[in-house]
Structure formats: structure tokens, C-alpha cells
Amino acid sequence: MADVKVQKVEKAGDRTLPVFQQVDEIFGRIQRRAFELFAGRNFAHGHDVEDWITAEHEFCWPAAELTEQDKNYVLTVTVPGFEPGQITVTAAPRELIVHASAKTERREEPTKDGAKVVWSEFRSNDVYRRVELAEPIDVAKVSANLTQGLLKIVAEKAAKKVVSIPVAAAA
Numbered sequence: 200m201a202d203v204k205v206q207k208v209e210k211a212g213d214r215t216l217p218v219f220q221q222v223d224e225i226f227g228r229i230q231r232r233a234f235e236l237f238a239g240r241n242f243a244h245g246h247d248v249e250d251w252i253t254a255e256h257e258f259c260w261p262a263a264e265l266t267e268q269d270k271n272y273v274l275t276v277t278v279p280g281f282e283p284g285q286i287t288v289t290a291a292p293r294e295l296i297v298h299a300s301a302k303t304e305r306r307e308e309p310t311k312d313g314a315k316v317v318w319s320e321f322r323s324n325d326v327y328r329r330v331e332l333a334e335p336i337d338v339a340k341v342s343a344n345l346t347q348g349l350l351k352i353v354a355e356k357a358a359k360k361v362v363s364i365p366v367a368a369a370a
Contacts, residue, residue, distance in 0.1 A: 201283040203343040203350060208291040211335075218289050218298050222329045229254045261297075261326050272336065272354045276328050279348035288352055290341040295352055297328040 206216060214220075232254035233247075240246065263276040274295055278286060281299045289296040301324045309315045336354040343352040 201345050203283045203286045203288055203345050205341050205343050205352075206287060206289040207338045207341065208289060209338055211292040213291070216289060218287070218296055218327075221298070222296055222327055225258050225260075225327055226329070229258050229260070232257060261299075261328055263297075263328050263330065265330055267333075270356055272332055272356065274330055274352040274354070276350045276352070277348060278326065278345070278350050280324075281345070281348075283345050286343075286345065286350060288341070288343045288350075290336065290338045290352075290354060292335045292338060292357070293332050295330050295332070295341075295354060297326075297350060297352070299326045299350075300324070 206218070208214075208216065229251070233250045236250040236253060237247070261277045263274060266273045266275075272295075274297075276297050278297070278299045281301055285301050286297065286299045289298070332354070335357040337357045340355040341352065343350060345351075
């Protein structure tokens, strides 16, 4: 089990990190593609979720699962082939973003034994996953670790604030 870097954004409105803009751009492409799928079926309703998930998978959205416990959210994301140093988790009060990036360089010159690459599917690999949470989390307590291609993020829910309302004494 290896720890993964977690960027912690304390304020919900603070979207200055580049990952927020990158995810917003991808989200826009997913939205447009989901609409194209919907339009391709002559605007027939009933496949909204299927269209959205299909579009997500076309734009580097890895499989994920979010579970909720009494005190935590646990997000598990598939990131096979990535090392801990290639993954960054960004935690904000109501969202988690996973960005994994790896670059594969194609050989142009022949290898020592004279082999030359004729065709290759190896390329740069960038994946993103963004999940909105129903309740705020304590950003300072978010942790992430990677085990056998599964990234597990544990986000403790923020303590609920108790507001006391003074009651006026009856006259």
C-alpha cells in the first residue's frame, strides 16, 4: 500500500488550482457528447444515465465507487498502471478530484537488436474523476492510498455545527 499526494483546498469557492479548470473542460466535453448520444436517438428519453456514463468513459473517466459510512465517504477508483507519484487527489469541502497522468514516449530509432517500432498504441495517459459529495468533508483529514491499481480515498465528514438558539423566557 502506497500513499498518494492529496491537495487540500479548505474553502469551497477556491478553484484556483489548475485541476479545477481541467475537470471543468472535460465535464463540458462529456456534457456535449451525452447530448449528441441523446440526439442520435431522436431525443428519445429513458437513456439519460446510460448516455452520460458512455460519454464519461469516452473522455478518460475511470470506473469508480463511492460508499458512505456514518463518519466517512470512501471513494475507490481504478487506476491500473499508475504509480503513486503519478496520481494527485484534490480534496475540496464538497468534492474529490482524481488526476492520474503518465507519459509514454515512442521510440523513433531502432533498439539495440535492430527492432524498429512499426505501430504502437502506447501514448500519454491522462485520467480524471470528479465526485461531488452530499455533505461537506474535513479536507484536512482526507487520505489516499494505492494498492494493486485501486486508489482508495477516505474523506471524513465535517463535524456538524450545533447552533443554539436562545429561548426567550415567558412573561
